[in-house]
Amino acid sequence: MEKPCPRSCRPEDPEPKARGLVDLHGRAIRYLRLSVTDRCNLRCRYCMPPVGTEWVPHEDVLSYEEMERILGVCSRLGVSKVRITGGEPLLRKGIEGFIARISAMGAVKDLSLTTNGVLLAGKARELRRSGLHRVNVSLDTLDRKKFAHITRVDAFDDVIRGICAAYEHGLRPVKVNVVAIKGFNDDEVAEFAGLTVRLPVEVRFIELMPLGCVSRFPELVHVEAGEILARIEEAYGGLEELEKGLGPATVYKIPGAHGRIGIIGALSGHAFCASCNRIRITARGRLRPCLFSEEELDIMTPLRSGVTDEELEAVIVEGVRRKPASHGACRGTSIGDRGPLRQAMHTIGG
Numbered sequence: 001m002e003k004p005c006p007r008s009c010r011p012e013d014p015e016p017k018a019r020g021l022v023d024l025h026g027r028a029i030r031y032l033r034l035s036v037t038d039r040c041n042l043r044c045r046y047c048m049p050p051v052g053t054e055w056v057p058h059e060d061v062l063s064y065e066e067m068e069r070i071l072g073v074c075s076r077l078g079v080s081k082v083r084i085t086g087g088e089p090l091l092r093k094g095i096e097g098f099i100a101r102i103s104a105m106g107a108v109k110d111l112s113l114t115t116n117g118v119l120l121a122g123k124a125r126e127l128r129r130s131g132l133h134r135v136n137v138s139l140d141t142l143d144r145k146k147f148a149h150i151t152r153v154d155a156f157d158d159v160i161r162g163i164c165a166a167y168e169h170g171l172r173p174v175k176v177n178v179v180a181i182k183g184f185n186d187d188e189v190a191e192f193a194g195l196t197v198r199l200p201v202e203v204r205f206i207e208l209m210p211l212g213c214v215s216r217f218p219e220l221v222h223v224e225a226g227e228i229l230a231r232i233e234e235a236y237g238g239l240e241e242l243e244k245g246l247g248p249a250t251v252y253k254i255p256g257a258h259g260r261i262g263i264i265g266a267l268s269g270h271a272f273c274a275s276c277n278r279i280r281i282t283a284r285g286r287l288r289p290c291l292f293s294e295e296e297l298d299i300m301t302p303l304r305s306g307v308t309d310e311e312l313e314a315v316i317v318e319g320v321r322r323k324p325a326s327h328g329a330c331r332g333t334s335i336g337d338r339g340p341l342r343q344a345m346h347t348i349g350g
């Protein structure tokens with residue numbers, strides 16, 4: 001009997017279907033999150049301990065050339081959206097040149113970067129010139145003292161300057177990531193949402209996830225997406241729903257506002273996994289099919305032992321095949337039945 005075509009094209013098709021990354025659950029993978037470093041200049045309490053983090057040695061971190069090769073292969077497989085992250089990506093020397101080279105490849109239609117914003121004011125102009133389209137800046141509080149508490153560094157003003165510079169130099173839309181933590185910033189939800197009334201920013205509330213050191217600190221308790229939404233509705237009345245199921249965030253607008261509000265129910269959102277179109281590559285060169293699964297594929301060793309592009313492609317295709325249907329962390333209780341994951345976000349690439 002004739003074997004079915006692995007790419008599901010019928011024999012009579014004039015041309016085989018374009019190659020692409022489709023996982024076993026039918027999700028087309030178009031989005032790569034690439035971590036360029038595990039290091040950081042802040043020590044957010046939910047991400048890193050104050051001291052004692054062992055950094056990946058420089059020689060074990062992917063070089064820019066290696067990342068460019070991976071990106072070339074991924075883009076031939078249909079990846080058109082890339083987010084540079086870390087650790088703090090703006091700490092890595094030569095990041096602007098790297099972004100310029102990715103941009104020159106021409107295949108990435110949406111090139112973004114997630115940053116804590118501390119170094120952004122000095123780099124926004126060059127990043128935009130290099131071809132970066134947009135940034136997400138993490139900011140968990142609008143209070144200078146609380147900022148110094150949660151990040152353990154007094155750099156609130158630098159971050160605010162960074163956000164302004166990003167907008168000024170055309171990195172748009174500017175998105176502000178807020179990890180919602182009970183008793184720390186849940187009382188600021190309405191104030192953060194209020195920023196979108198006056199400013200053309202997208203404020204994205206993210207449920208705190210049980211990664212790394214989170215479970216060691218009983219004060220780090222997440223706020224469910226439903227509660228975040230209720231707090232905003234209480235302050236501003238009904239919201240317009242703009243997007244649902246297109247990405248991890250459900251996006252809303254306060255009627256008449258300039259900006260938008262995204263709520264990412266990483267744990268409580270039922271559609272979170274169903275709409276997942278991403279893979280991650282960590283700074284130490286591991287392909288991570290799912291944020292919440294510790295399974296990773298080593299891409300560094302084959303890269304450094306002289307594989308061909310076809311062989312590299314096979315590793316990436318295999319990584320995508322291993323994407324689980326769902327992370328399972330949202331079943332039963334909202335914080336997850338499976339227990340916390342050992343690795344913190346700065347080592348994975350948030």
Ligand code: SAM
Pocket residue numbers: 040046047085086087088089114115116117136137138177178179206207208209210211214345346349350
């Ligand atoms: N250093 C950059 C920054 O903070 O934007 C980029 C890397 S950071 C790991 C990416 C995002 O992950 C940030 O918005 C951060 O707040 C978020 N993050 C880190 N640990 C998290 C956790 N346990 N739960 C939810 N979000 C987390």
Ligand code: SF4
Pocket residue numbers: 040041042043044047048086087088116138345346
């Ligand atoms: Fe650094 Fe980002 Fe982690 Fe904060 S969340 S410690 S800024 S990597």
